[in-house]
Amino acid sequence: MMAFGLFTILFGPLADRFGKVRIINIAAIGTAIFSMLGALAFNLPSLIFFRTMNGIFGAGIIPVTLALVGELYDEKHRQKALGKVLGITFLGGAMATAIGGTISYFGSWRLVYLIYGIGEFLLAIVIMKVLKKDQPVVKKLQIFSSYKKAFENKSFIQITSVVFLSGFTVLGSFTYAGISIMEKTGYNIFIVGLVLSFFGIGTVVGGRFVQSLRKNLKKNFLIVSGIIGFISLNIMALSSNIFIIGIGLFGFGLAYMLIHSTLVATAQEKLPKMKGTVMSLVSLNLFLGAAVGTQVNGYFMEIYSTSAIFSLVSFVMLGMGILSSVLVLKYEKQKRKIAFDNLNI
Numbered sequence: 001m002m003a004f005g006l007f008t009i010l011f012g013p014l015a016d017r018f019g020k021v022r023i024i025n026i027a028a029i030g031t032a033i034f035s036m037l038g039a040l041a042f043n044l045p046s047l048i049f050f051r052t053m054n055g056i057f058g059a060g061i062i063p064v065t066l067a068l069v070g071e072l073y074d075e076k077h078r079q080k081a082l083g084k085v086l087g088i089t090f091l092g093g094a095m096a097t098a099i100g101g102t103i104s105y106f107g108s109w110r111l112v113y114l115i116y117g118i119g120e121f122l123l124a125i126v127i128m129k130v131l132k133k134d135q136p137v138v139k140k141l142q143i144f145s146s147y148k149k150a151f152e153n154k155s156f157i158q159i160t161s162v163v164f165l166s167g168f169t170v171l172g173s174f175t176y177a178g179i180s181i182m183e184k185t186g187y188n189i190f191i192v193g194l195v196l197s198f199f200g201i202g203t204v205v206g207g208r209f210v211q212s213l214r215k216n217l218k219k220n221f222l223i224v225s226g227i228i229g230f231i232s233l234n235i236m237a238l239s240s241n242i243f244i245i246g247i248g249l250f251g252f253g254l255a256y257m258l259i260h261s262t263l264v265a266t267a268q269e270k271l272p273k274m275k276g277t278v279m280s281l282v283s284l285n286l287f288l289g290a291a292v293g294t295q296v297n298g299y300f301m302e303i304y305s306t307s308a309i310f311s312l313v314s315f316v317m318l319g320m321g322i323l324s325s326v327l328v329l330k331y332e333k334q335k336r337k338i339a340f341d342n343l344n345i
Helices: 002-018 020-038 044-058 062-072 075-106 109-130 143-151 154-169 177-185 189-238 242-270 275-303 306-344
Strands: none
Touching: 002 020, 002 044, 002 062, 002 143, 002 275, 020 044, 020 062, 020 109, 062 075, 062 242, 062 275, 075 109, 075 189, 075 242, 143 154, 143 275, 154 242, 154 275, 154 306, 177 189, 177 242, 177 306, 189 242, 189 306, 242 275, 242 306, 275 306
16 A cells, blocks of 8 residues: 555656556556465565555556546536446456456455456556547646645645545555454454445445536535544444444445545545645555554554544544534635626626
């Protein structure tokens, strides 16, 4: 996750300079190769190396894809499109746990990397054939000047800082969800993997209905999302019933997608002509938050219990919903003011 987060800094400006589809193609091939090599790992350091390289190339897929989607849709339809892509992304992550758990339970962990790598390679070939190449949006590769412009936008940095909390809360705790469920219920990794897929289903539902929910809930949208996340995480912390835990996972995924897709859409609006750079900083914060969250939650788990992690991050998620609401409403107010002033001119 650390490698993924750090190298998004490089891939975003590269995508703006050389075209997003070209970068996605290169990254997809690289990811497939190092996934397959993971199956040949001969000790822990070699596995860490292959997974690190996997993360580096992976950094050029999801963030750049989201930047490409942001360019293809206008402001009215952008969040719904981003929500759908993000939902499918996290459903893939959750289902990967179920599929990987099944493969490792009946076969070997090496088969997980090998099968995924082959699948990724086949998809990479399809991507190269199907995706139409886009045009670069900048004429020169200027990594430092791109980020300087981004960091000068105070409100943009505030939004991406909240994304750090998002990574800390979601990815930093979801890492331990399987362990927690196994300890509580006694079910094997195969069953637990299937239950974890409810998180992914929640993200897909959130991505599908984010725009209509935001329209109906209006100013309370993000706060309600934070409350849903708070309740869901505490269900996961307190319950030992696998069906109720599944409901908690679904609510957790739903709340996360409602908040995260709103933050991503808002961040892209802040710097509309630099979406590659925008998604690099968003992903950097997301995965650095995930890396820090995994570390902090690991220590917390050793001192207390695995379940206690979800009680801790439930408060972070509630705070994230409130803070996101304040920042997004502030931005929308500024946007309306600018539109009103332009109308009067």
